[in-house]
Amino acid sequence: MGATNSVPEQIADELSKAVREYGLAFVMVASYFGSGSVFIASQAGVMHGYTLLWAVVGAVLLGIMAQDMSARLGIHGEPLMVFVRRKLGRVPATGIAVFLSIGCIAWCLGLVAAVGAGVSFLTGGTIAWQPVAIVTTVLAIGVGLLDYQRIEQLMVVMMVSLMVLYLVVAGPSNPDLGAVALGFVPTSDALGALTIAAGLLGTTALWPNFFLESILVEEKGWADESDVSNARRDLTIGFTVGGITTVAILIVAAAILRPMGYTELESFITPGEALVEVLGTWAMVLFVAGVTVAAFNSIIPIMWTPAYIVPQAMDIDVDQGTRAFKLVFVAVTATGFASPLVSHLLDLQVVDMVILFPTYNGIFGLPLAALLLYWAVNDRETMGQHRNTTALNVVNAFLVLLAFILAVFAAQDFLEVLFGGGF
Structure with missing residues (x-):
């Protein structure tokens, strides 16, 4: 008889199997759960208390809905940018791809700055964030060129670790449970928080x-x-982890920072400084370490996007092993080298960058992409009998409508903050 695996080996085998089967959503969640999510959730808690907890839940549900549309499009039809090129032609599709890629570059600038600021703090300020941002850009390029399976496994481990880290910090914060419960219900108070809601x-x-x-x-x-149900389970698991983590961060900010008199995040380490006073140094270290890891996690999949969609728009077939993919990925990710310069020219602190640049994408990139996706999953030629049902259209149309409404109402405030030296 062959030797049976030990219990730890069996557990490891099951975990490995689960990662292989349900890891894609963690790549998606890791891409959104960067420093921007951490600080937008913190800013929401500081500025508006528990008022926007409903927005976190709504954003998670809308994220699952959108990803469900995208998964079904890939399973039954074709990649979204391939659809756009086929319907609009190479020149308009390339214009759209380049416009959207500007948003990815903005994200990259903020994310490498966040990693730099996190490492600078954790080393006691002996290294400024600017040179660390340069090194981070180089590392992101190297990691992003690894094969997909390795990246997926890394993202699963990192996202589960982040959830645990932030729950550990949230536990001792003693939030008002009644106020927390009310925060999951939209009220008229949310009308004054649309810019942050757009960011979420x-x-x-x-x-x-x-x-x-x-x-x-x-x-x-x-x-x-038959694979659609697998994709939906994958999305539910991944986005639940991301949603719980976001809620934990918002609750910490509302329970600790807001009562201490904070009305905004004055610097990158403001949340950590407040945590030290209440929970001790350990909370500060966990918070900043989590922000740093989350920021680096996000760089890779976000910067994969231009590397896929720009060649696809130009009718070039790419995967992660092709020369065109690698060239575009390296080129767009290398814009991270300019992060210190952008910070200086726009007079933005790191915390401003990590909040504003995701918000830019919520205002300018999300409505366009949501509209294109909605068009694709309703196209008879592309999806055939698998196009959206009436019920799905009602639900999915809400994502498109909400994206446009928030963009219209939040755009002016966003521009004022961006060119006014930050929050």
Whole structure:
């Protein structure tokens, strides 16, 4: 008889099997759960208390809905940008791809700055964030060129670790449970928080994922109707982890920072400084370490997006092993080198960058991408009998409508903050 595996080996085998089967959503969640999510959730808690907890839940649900559309498009039809090129032609599709890629570059600038600021703090300020941002850009390029399976496994481990870290910090914060419960119900108070709500939506229902999911379902071997249920379970698991983590961060900010008199995040380490006073140094270290890891996690899948969609718009077939993909990925990710310069020219602190640049994408990138995705899953030629049902259209149309409404109401405030030296 052959030797049986030990219990730890059996557990490891089961975990490995689960990662292989349900890891794609963690790549999607890791891409949205960067430093922007951490600080937008913190800013929401500081400025508006528990008022926007409903927006976190709504953003998670809308993110799942959007990713479900994208997964079904990839399984039954074709990648989203391939659809756009086929319908509009190469020149308009390339214009759209380049416009959307500007948003990815903005994200990259903020994310490498966040990693730099996190490492600078954790080293006691002996290294400024600017040179660390340069090194981070180099590392992101190297990691992003690894094969997909390695990246997926890394994202699963990192996202579960982040959830645990933030729950550990949230536990001792002693929030008002009644106020927390009320925060899950939209009220008139939310009308004064639309810019932050747009940021929460833009960093959760992440438009690059609309393109990536439709491409990467092939990596999971999902190719027919029977695989749709697997994709939906995958999305539910991944987005639940991301949603719980976001709620924990918002609650910490509302329970600790707001009562201490904070009305905004004055610097990158403001949340950590307040945590030290109440919970001790350990909370500060966990918070900043979590922000740093989350920021680096996000760089890779976000910057994969231009590397896929720009060549696809130009009718170039790409995967992660092709020369065109690698060239575009390296080129757009290398814009991270300019992060210190952008911070200086716009007079923005790191915390401003990590909040504003995801918000930019929520206002300008999300409505366009959501509209394209909605068009694709309703196209008879592309989806055939698998196009959206009436019920799905009602639900999915809400994502498109909400994206446009928030964009219209939040755009002016966003521009004032961006060119006014930050929050």
